[in-house]
Amino acid sequence: xxxxxxxxxxxxxxxxxxxxxxxxxxxxxxxxxxxxxxxxxxxxxxxxxxxxxxxxxxxxxxxxxxxxxxxxxxxxxxxxxxxxxxxxxxxxxxxxxxxxxxxxxxxxxxxxxxxxxxxxxxxxxxxxxxxxxxxxxxxxxxxxxxxxxxxxxxxxxxxxxxxxxxxxxxxxxxxxxxxxxxxxxxxxxxxxxxxxxxxxxxxxxxxxxxxxxxxxxxxxxxxxxxxxxxxxxxxxxxxxxxxxxxxxxxxxxxxxxxxxxxxxxxxxxxxxxxxxxxxxxxxxxxxxxxxxxxxxxxxxxxxxxxxxxxxxxxxxxxxxxxxxxxxxxxxxxxxxxxxxxxxxxxxxxxxxxxxxxxxxxxxxxxxxxxxxxxxxxxxxxxxxxxxxxxxxxxxxxxxxxxxxxxxxxxxxxxxxxxxxxxxxxxxxxxxxxxxxxxxxxxxxxxxxxxxxxxx
Ligand SMILES: *[C@@H]1O[C@H](CO)[C@@H](O)[C@H](O)[C@H]1NC(C)=O
Ligand SMILES: *[C@@H]1O[C@H](CO)[C@@H](O)[C@H](O)[C@H]1NC(C)=O
Ligand SMILES: *[C@@H]1O[C@H](CO)[C@@H](O)[C@H](O)[C@H]1NC(C)=O
Ligand SMILES: *[C@@H]1O[C@H](CO)[C@@H](O)[C@H](O)[C@H]1NC(C)=O
Ligand SMILES: *[C@@H]1O[C@H](CO)[C@@H](O)[C@H](O)[C@H]1NC(C)=O
Numbered sequence: 001x002x003x004x005x006x007x008x009x010x011x012x013x014x015x016x017x018x019x020x021x022x023x024x025x026x027x028x029x030x031x032x033x034x035x036x037x038x039x040x041x042x043x044x045x046x047x048x049x050x051x052x053x054x055x056x057x058x059x060x061x062x063x064x065x066x067x068x069x070x071x072x073x074x075x076x077x078x079x080x081x082x083x084x085x086x087x088x089x090x091x092x093x094x095x096x097x098x099x100x101x102x103x104x105x106x107x108x109x110x111x112x113x114x115x116x117x118x119x120x121x122x123x124x125x126x127x128x129x130x131x132x133x134x135x136x137x138x139x140x141x142x143x144x145x146x147x148x149x150x151x152x153x154x155x156x157x158x159x160x161x162x163x164x165x166x167x168x169x170x171x172x173x174x175x176x177x178x179x180x181x182x183x184x185x186x187x188x189x190x191x192x193x194x195x196x197x198x199x200x201x202x203x204x205x206x207x208x209x210x211x212x213x214x215x216x217x218x219x220x221x222x223x224x225x226x227x228x229x230x231x232x233x234x235x236x237x238x239x240x241x242x243x244x245x246x247x248x249x250x251x252x253x254x255x256x257x258x259x260x261x262x263x264x265x266x267x268x269x270x271x272x273x274x275x276x277x278x279x280x281x282x283x284x285x286x287x288x289x290x291x292x293x294x295x296x297x298x299x300x301x302x303x304x305x306x307x308x309x310x311x312x313x314x315x316x317x318x319x320x321x322x323x324x325x326x327x328x329x330x331x332x333x334x335x336x337x338x339x340x341x342x343x344x345x346x347x348x349x350x351x352x353x354x355x356x357x358x359x360x361x362x363x364x365x366x367x368x369x370x371x372x373x374x375x376x377x378x379x380x381x382x383x384x385x386x387x388x389x390x391x392x393x394x395x396x397x398x399x400x401x402x403x404x405x406x407x408x409x410x411x412x413x414x415x416x417x418x419x420x421x422x423x424x425x426x427x428x429x430x431x432x433x434x435x436x437x438x439x440x441x442x443x444x445x446x447x448x449x450x451x452x453x454x455x
Contacts, residue, residue, distance in 0.1 A: 024048055025047070025048050025049050025118055025128060025130060026045055026046060026047055026048065026097070026114075026116065026130050026132070027045070027046040027048065028043070028044070028045055028046075028114065028132040028134055029044055029046065030134070031132075031133065031134055031135060032134070032135045032136075032137070033134055033135070033136050033137070034136075034137050034139060034220035034221050035101070035104040035108070035136055035137065035138045035139070035221070036104065036138070036139060036140075036141060036221045036222075037104055037105060037106070037138050037139065037140045037172075038103060038104065038105075039103075039104055040100055040101060040102045040103065040104065041100070041101045041104055041108075041136065042098055042099070042100045042101075043098060043099045043100075043101070043112055043114075043134050043136070044098045045096075045097040045098050045099075045114065045132075047097065049118065049120075051077060051095050053120055053121055053122065054077070054118050054119060054120045054121060055076070055077060055118075055119045055121065056075075056076060056077045056095070056097075056116060056117065056118050056119075057075075057076050057116070057117045058074075058075055058076075058097065058114065058115055058116035058117065058130075059071060059072075059073065059074050059075070059113075059114075059115045060072045060073045060075075060090075060092065060099050060112060060113070060114055061112070061113045061115070062108075062110055062111070062112050062113075063110050063111045063113070064107065064109070064110040065109050065110050070083065070085075070086075071083060072086055072090055072092075072099070072112075073090070073092045073099070075092065075094045075097075076094065077094060077095045078094065078095075079094060080092050080093070080094045088102070089101065089102055089103070090102065097114065097116070099112065099114075101136070104138045105138065106138055108136060108138055109136055109137055109138050110135070110136060111133050111134070111135050111136075112133065112134045112135075112136060113131065113132070113133050114130070114131070114132045114133075114134075115129075115130070115131050116129070116130040116131070117129055117130075118130065137173075137220060139171075139172045139173055139219050139220055139221045139222075140170055140171055140172045140219075141170070141171060141219070141221055141222035142168045142170065142171030142174050142217040142218065142219055142222050142223070142224045143168050143169040143170040143171060143224065144168070144224045144225075144226065144227060145166045145167060145168045145176070145215050145216070145217040145224055145225070145226045146166070146167050146168075146226060147164065147165070147166050147213065147214065147215050147226045147228070147229075147230050148164070148165045148166075148167070148230075149162060149163070149164055149165075149213070149230050149232065150162070150163045150164075150165070154233035154234065154235060155205050155232075155233070155234060155235070156205075156234075156235045156236075156315060156316055157204075157205055157206055157207055157234050157235060157236040157237075157316060158204050158205070158206070159204065159205075160204065160205050161201060161202060161203040161204060161205065162201070162202045162203075162205050162209070162232060163199060163200070163201050163202075164178065164199065164200040164201075164202070164213060164215070164230075165198065165199050166178070166197075166198050166199075166215035166217060166226065167198065168217045168224070171217060171219055171222070172219060173219045173220065174196060174198075174217050174218070174219050175196050175197060175217075175218060175219070176196060176197040176198050176215050176216065176217055176218075177197065177215065177216045177218070178197065178200050178213065178214075178215055178216075179213065179214045179215070179216065180209070180211040180212065180213055180232075181211040181212055182214075185200065190202055190203055190204065190205075190206065190209075205232075205234055206234070206236075207234055207236035207237070207239070207272075209232060209234055210232055210233060210234040210236075210272075211231070211232060212229040212230070212231050212232075213229060213230050213231075213232060214226050214229045214230075233272070234272065235272050235273065235313070235315040235316050236270075236271065236272055236313075236316060237269060237270050237271025237272060237275065237311075237313050237316060237318065238269035238270065238271040238275050238311040238312070238313050238318065238319065238320045239269060239270040239271065239320075240268075240269060240270050241267070241268070241269035241309070241311050241320045241321070241322045242267075242268060242269070242322060243265050243266065243267050243268075243309055243322055243324055244265070244266050244268070245263055245264060245265045245266065246264070247261065247263045247264070248261075248263055248331075249331055253323070253324045253325060254324065254325045254326075254327055255324055255325070255326050255327070256327045256328075256329050256331060257296070257298065257326065257327070257328055257329075257331070258328070258329075258330060258331050259298060259299055259328050259329075259330065260297075260298075260299055261297075261298070262295065262296070262297045263295070263296045263297075263298075264293055264294070264295055264296075265293070265294040265296065265307070265309075265324075266292055266293055266294075267279070267292050267293075267294070267309035267311065267322075268292065269311040269320060271311065271313045271316075272313075272315075273313065273314075273315055275311040275312055275313050276290070276311070276312050276314065277290065277291055277292045277309060277310065277311050277312075278290055278309070278310045278312070279291075279294045279307060279308070279309055279310075280307070280308040280309075280310065281305065281306070281307060281308075282305075282306035282307065282308055282323060283305055283306060288307075294307065294309070296326060298326070298328045299328075303327070303328040304325055304326065304327045304328075305325070305326050306323055306324070306325050306326075307323060307324055307325075307326060308321055308322070308323040309321060309322055309323070
């Protein structure tokens with residue numbers, strides 16, 4: 001008893017060893033095969049030995065999905081016996097060990113086992129055992145899917161849910177995929193798929209859900225895409241409200257523009273449907289204009305005003321607003337075009353105005369202090385007319401007026417002479433002949449009016 005047991009153990013271990021070694025004699029390319037209902041399916045077997053050097057003996061059997069096992073074929077290298085029940089259904093031709101199943105139906109699903117004994121003729125009776133299993137599925141190809149959306153109309157963001165359904169008339173083991181603008185719809189807290197993904201519930205709908213939807217139905221043997229994409233329109237916004245301008249200089253919320261410049265401000269926000277825009281002056285708390293564009297023409301320097309743009313989506317009933325400060329100032333290094341025009345005129349004007357102001361101011365101060373020209377001139381004027389030289393008075397009804405004007409207007413750039421004249425005027429107040437003194441003063445003035453007066 002013990003001897004036989006040990007013997008059996010030995011044989012077993014030898015067999016296990018041999019089986020492991022012999023794994024290279026045949027090959028079944030894939031352990032799972034997907035068949036199409038009504039079509040045939042071949043379970044191929046590749047052999048890695050010379051048929052004429054070996055004697056073979058084997059079987060093909062089938063275990064259904066419910067676990068019923070049936071012997072299909074028994075074969076050697078020269079002959080085969082196919083079960084009568086399957087004679088028209090399967091095809092086997094030795095010595096090729098591949099099995100062909102014809103006109104597949106659902107009952108053909110399951111595991112197909114190949115058991116093989118190989119004995120090489122030149123080898124001392126050693127038998128190599130081979131065992132392989134192929135799982136077979138049988139599917140009906142999917143028909144073209146049809147996509148539907150509920151509700152069919154456009155929806156408002158955050159308020160509505162949308163249900164997508166994808167259906168096929170035919171097909172087994174169908175799974176669905178959803179594409180928005182040709183990108184696979186991924187996972188999200190707002191997306192709820194049915195088990196086979198035939199329905200997709202979006203709850204609630206957001207702006208990013210808008211787009212063109214398609215579904216794809218597939219199973220192991222086929223894949224079909226719906227012919228027609230369905231658009232999802234979402235009402236949303238306003239988002240990303242902002243004010244822009246091609247002109248002026250922007251620093252954060254402050255736009256600086258040149259005085260006298262006509263500036264356009266554009267208010268934009270992302271929204272569906274289009275927003276309505278309102279421009280409001282904050283200071284005056286009044287609506288300036290309706291529409292996305294604001295026109296500002298400003299002259300006053302150092303003027304600052306706050307403007308507000310309000311965007312309103314009348315479908316979502318949401319609004320947003322943004323404000324900015326407009327400052328009017330000379331932009332030294334602002335926009336080339338505008339400053340150029342401005343600069344072409346300004347240097348001369350500015351210098352002239354400034355020097356005139358300075359000189360005028362100085363003169364005013366000086367005269368107040370020392371000259372009191374009015375008093376002097378009045379005194380002169382009050383002298384008898386006979387004392388004055390007549391020709392000089394011709395064409396000048398009021399000499400006092402002339403003196404005053406010339407002193408002021410023609411002095412610029414001649415500060416010294418102006419001061420000198422004033423000093424002399426003050427000094428000579430007590431001198432007898434006032435006329436000469438006055439005319440001397442005016443002689444320093446180089447312009448023509450002074451000359452004409454001298455003659
Ligand atoms: C099949 O096996 C027999 C031995 O049983 C052998 O004589 C014969 O040559 C083999 N046939 C082929 C085609 O290998
Ligand atoms: C078995 O037959 C099929 C079809 O006739 C063929 O494609 C395949 O190569 C054969 N296999 C062997 C091992 O000869
Ligand atoms: C959308 O679905 C949520 C649940 O996911 C529900 O509470 C809500 O009432 C639905 N809204 C509409 C408009 O059907
Ligand atoms: C909503 O606004 C759009 C454009 O801004 C306008 O055409 C439409 O008439 C408005 N609808 C209502 C109900 O006010
Ligand atoms: C602006 O005017 C509106 C009415 O036109 C008023 O309701 C609001 O209180 C005012 N705001 C300020 C800051 O005065």
